[in-house]
Amino acid sequence: MAFDAPSELESFRTEVRDWLEANCPEAMRTPLKDDEVVWGGSRETFKNPDSKVWLERMGEKGWTAPEWPTEYGGGGLNRAQAKILQQEMKRIKARPPLFSFGLWMFGPALLEFGNEEQKKRFIPDIVKGKTRWCQGYSEPGAGSDLAGLQTKCEDKGDHWLINGQKVWTSYADQADWIFCLVRTDSSVKHEGISFLVFDMATPGVEARPIKLISGSSPFCETFFSDVKVPKDQLVGKLNGGWTIAKRLLQFERSSISAGGFGGTGGSGILTPQEYAKQHVGVDETGRVADGDLRARMTDHMMFAKAFGMTVQRSTEQAKAGQEVGHTASILKYAAAKMNQDKCELIVEALGTEGLGWSGDGFADDAKKATRGWLRSKGNSIEGGTSEVNLNVIAKRVLGLREHQ
Amino acid sequence: MSFVLSEDQQMLRDTAEAFARDEFAVSRLRGLRDAGANGVDAEAREKLAELGFFGVLIPEAHGGVDMGMVSMGQIMEMQGRTIAATPVLQTAVLGASLINMAGSEVQKSDWLPKIASGEITVALALDEGTHHAPLNVATEAEKNGQGYTLNGAKRFVTDGQHADLFIVVARTFGEAGQSHGLSLFLVPRETDGLSVQILNTVDSHGAAHLSLDDVSVGEAHVLGAADTAWETLERALDMGRIALAAEMLGTAQAAFEMTLDYLQTRKQFGQLIGSFQALQHRAAKMFTDLEMTRSCIAGALSAVDENRNDIAELASLAKARACETLHLVSNETVQMHGGIGMTDDHDSGLYLKRARVQEALLGGATYHRDRYAKLNGF
Numbered sequence: 001m002a003f004d005a006p007s008e009l010e011s012f013r014t015e016v017r018d019w020l021e022a023n024c025p026e027a028m029r030t031p032l033k034d035d036e037v038v039w040g041g042s043r044e045t046f047k048n049p050d051s052k053v054w055l056e057r058m059g060e061k062g063w064t065a066p067e068w069p070t071e072y073g074g075g076g077l078n079r080a081q082a083k084i085l086q087q088e089m090k091r092i093k094a095r096p097p098l099f100s101f102g103l104w105m106f107g108p109a110l111l112e113f114g115n116e117e118q119k120k121r122f123i124p125d126i127v128k129g130k131t132r133w134c135q136g137y138s139e140p141g142a143g144s145d146l147a148g149l150q151t152k153c154e155d156k157g158d159h160w161l162i163n164g165q166k167v168w169t170s171y172a173d174q175a176d177w178i179f180c181l182v183r184t185d186s187s188v189k190h191e192g193i194s195f196l197v198f199d200m201a202t203p204g205v206e207a208r209p210i211k212l213i214s215g216s217s218p219f220c221e222t223f224f225s226d227v228k229v230p231k232d233q234l235v236g237k238l239n240g241g242w243t244i245a246k247r248l249l250q251f252e253r254s255s256i257s258a259g260g261f262g263g264t265g266g267s268g269i270l271t272p273q274e275y276a277k278q279h280v281g282v283d284e285t286g287r288v289a290d291g292d293l294r295a296r297m298t299d300h301m302m303f304a305k306a307f308g309m310t311v312q313r314s315t316e317q318a319k320a321g322q323e324v325g326h327t328a329s330i331l332k333y334a335a336a337k338m339n340q341d342k343c344e345l346i347v348e349a350l351g352t353e354g355l356g357w358s359g360d361g362f363a364d365d366a367k368k369a370t371r372g373w374l375r376s377k378g379n380s381i382e383g384g385t386s387e388v389n390l391n392v393i394a395k396r397v398l399g400l401r402e403h404q
Numbered sequence: 405m406s407f408v409l410s411e412d413q414q415m416l417r418d419t420a421e422a423f424a425r426d427e428f429a430v431s432r433l434r435g436l437r438d439a440g441a442n443g444v445d446a447e448a449r450e451k452l453a454e455l456g457f458f459g460v461l462i463p464e465a466h467g468g469v470d471m472g473m474v475s476m477g478q479i480m481e482m483q484g485r486t487i488a489a490t491p492v493l494q495t496a497v498l499g500a501s502l503i504n505m506a507g508s509e510v511q512k513s514d515w516l517p518k519i520a521s522g523e524i525t526v527a528l529a530l531d532e533g534t535h536h537a538p539l540n541v542a543t544e545a546e547k548n549g550q551g552y553t554l555n556g557a558k559r560f561v562t563d564g565q566h567a568d569l570f571i572v573v574a575r576t577f578g579e580a581g582q583s584h585g586l587s588l589f590l591v592p593r594e595t596d597g598l599s600v601q602i603l604n605t606v607d608s609h610g611a612a613h614l615s616l617d618d619v620s621v622g623e624a625h626v627l628g629a630a631d632t633a634w635e636t637l638e639r640a641l642d643m644g645r646i647a648l649a650a651e652m653l654g655t656a657q658a659a660f661e662m663t664l665d666y667l668q669t670r671k672q673f674g675q676l677i678g679s680f681q682a683l684q685h686r687a688a689k690m691f692t693d694l695e696m697t698r699s700c701i702a703g704a705l706s707a708v709d710e711n712r713n714d715i716a717e718l719a720s721l722a723k724a725r726a727c728e729t730l731h732l733v734s735n736e737t738v739q740m741h742g743g744i745g746m747t748d749d750h751d752s753g754l755y756l757k758r759a760r761v762q763e764a765l766l767g768g769a770t771y772h773r774d775r776y777a778k779l780n781g782f
Contacts, residue, residue, distance in 0.1 A: 287782070297777075297782070298776055298780075302721055303696075306725055309696075397691065398684075398688065400667060400668065403680065
């Protein structure tokens with residue numbers, strides 16, 4: 001799209017503002033409650049009925065995916081317009097209408113690697129939140145070494161036949177469809193992987209939730225026994241799945257780094273500093289009485305500020321057309337450390353109030369913080385462990401060699 | 405806040421980089437040290453002046469080029485890469501901005517053109533104890549008939565071994581620890597009663613202790629209004645901290661690159677030592693630190709040019725992070741070089757020694773963490 005004159009952008013802003021004013025229900029301008037998050041798909045119950053209206057209106061407009069092409073149901077906005085939409089939504093404190101792995105991960109990959117028919121078939125329902133997607137990547141024997149995956153995919157002439165097991169499949173029990181890495185050639189490693197999509201209701205698919213140390217079950221073990229998948233559901237080339245997988249991991253890591261971490265707590269949890277003031281107390285000058293805790297908390301605040309400025313720097317430099325791969329490579333590692341440190345500091349500041357599990361003896365936000373702290377231990381494991389991230393920095397960015 | 409350099413800023417950065425590489429290699433500092441020059445390098449000063457580096461923060465009306473802090477940051481970063489001994493921080497950042505912000509028209513026309521041309525060097529004489537504590541000024545300035553009489557002592561004044569002009573912070577009112585009652589005085593080196601004890605410092609950049617015994621200066625030597633220098637002083641200190649943080653980034657980056665080269669050439673057990681994961685992860689962590697620190701410094705530099713209201717907070721963030729990053733990198737530089745890193749022939753030691761001086765100047769990580777917390781109401 002051509003460069004927009006400032007006046008055109010301003011009239012677009014007015015248009016957006018008027019539309020939001022008319023279409024964003026009042027209840028959707030209040031802080032998002034944890035149990036009112038909309039993930040879409042056939043199992044979505046819309047606990048708050050207004051969230052259904054909001055999703056439908058935004059989906060119809062394509063503004064759940066503002067920058068995707070209109071021919072697939074997207075908003076067709078350019079970068080500047082999308083930014084205006086974002087600003088205007090923020091201005092009225094509008095809730096995000098949809099949380100979705102389809103929007104964050106699969107959709108961008110499909111737009112890049114899918115054929116025309118696949119884009120027409122899958123993208124519109126992602127935009128409207130009608131299909132909920134899950135990601136079939138890790139396996140019991142393929143975690144950090146993802147390319148070691150063994151889920152077998154055989155060519156049976158008129159269909160693919162899938163046998164194997166995935167693990168850490170986020171919300172597989174809630175999802176309608178899965179995008180999945182499978183092995184189509186076992187004589188080679190990376191070059192024998194393909195990228196398939198299929199319906200989770202297909203006979204032979206079974207998802208079993210895994211209970212985590214935090215008590216929640218956001219992940220599943222997913223089993224495939226003689227699952228038949230139509231031939232046209234292979235995305236990209238046969239044995240060309242690793243390229244798509246890597247690209248998709250970038251989308252995943254950037255959405256994690258941008259604040260999409262599990263364990264950030266959710267609504268109602270205060271900052272470590274606030275809990276320290278409440279539970280540790282302050283001295284006569286207003287400083288947190290425990291000097292050591294105060295110093296460590298300040299260190300965390302400064303780390304978080306430095307992280308935010310690094311995200312900003314890499315965004316600005318990318319916009320200016322500069323190479324930012326080096327800077328971006330550190331974000332996932334740094335974000336995991338930042339979130340885990342924060343969770344640890346919150347629990348430490350809460351003292352015994354941070355050691356509750358359930359029941360009325362502990363405040364709701366404190367219990368939530370405790371669960372969040374436990375959940376945050378996964379931050380340095382999911383989406384590439386911190387160790388793997390450091391390996392990637394050392395080898396790809398710093399150019400250090402592989403051990404012989 | 406802008407994180408992308410303008411064309412002019414990029415050009416200046418390239419010039420400063422080439423200059424540091426070609427004319428200001430680490431061997432120059434080594435040579436100065438071995439010759440006992442104690443950080444005094446007249447030839448280098450002349451070249452810096454030719455390039456216009458002393459005038460970057462000085463208005464054009466007073467002989468400067470007025471390019472702002474982002475530009476100054478590029479110069480500082482590049483001189484940091486080769487741990488060069490230059491008067492830029494004291495003269496062109498602290499001295500120039502204090503005179504420019506607080507000075508009368510006469511003082512500005514008297515001194516700023518001389519700074520811009522490299523004719524004189526300036527040193528801010530502030531700290532009196534062994535740790536940075538800008539409010540803990542006990543040096544007294546007592547009003548006499550024609551002006552003031554100064555008595556007191558200043559410790560570890562960098563560039564004090566050669567500065568032609570000192571900007572002395574003294575108390576015209578109140579007690580050590582208070583912000584009200586601080587005043588700034590322009591005290592030329594040859595002033596009676598000022599004695600300079602030259603120091604041989606670990607980084608070979610040199611410094612001096614000052615002692616002021618009944619130093620008498622006229623009204624014309626008071627820089628800005630008496631008693632109320634704190635606000636200006638604090639702003640100038642923040643500019644100095646940010647500039648010094650930029651220099652430290654250059655030092656850390658260069659030490660890191662030198663270490664990375666070594667990891668890729670040194671072999672043990674039949675392997676490049678850089679192929680050992682224990683070292684790879686430490687290198688990757690240093691890189692992460694460097695990138696985050698770079699963002700803080702870029703943001704702080706641009707905040708000064710935009711005259712934002714969070715300069716103090718960003719200055720403490722930049723300096724604290726620069727201290728922590730450089731502390732880590734300078735230690736790892738010696739460790740990863742092994743035995744050779746312990747030898748005087750190798751540059752590792754020069755970086756380590758310079759690092760600790762940079763860390764201490766204008767407040768270390770502890771000082772700035774505490775200040776950051778206070779500024780955030782914590």
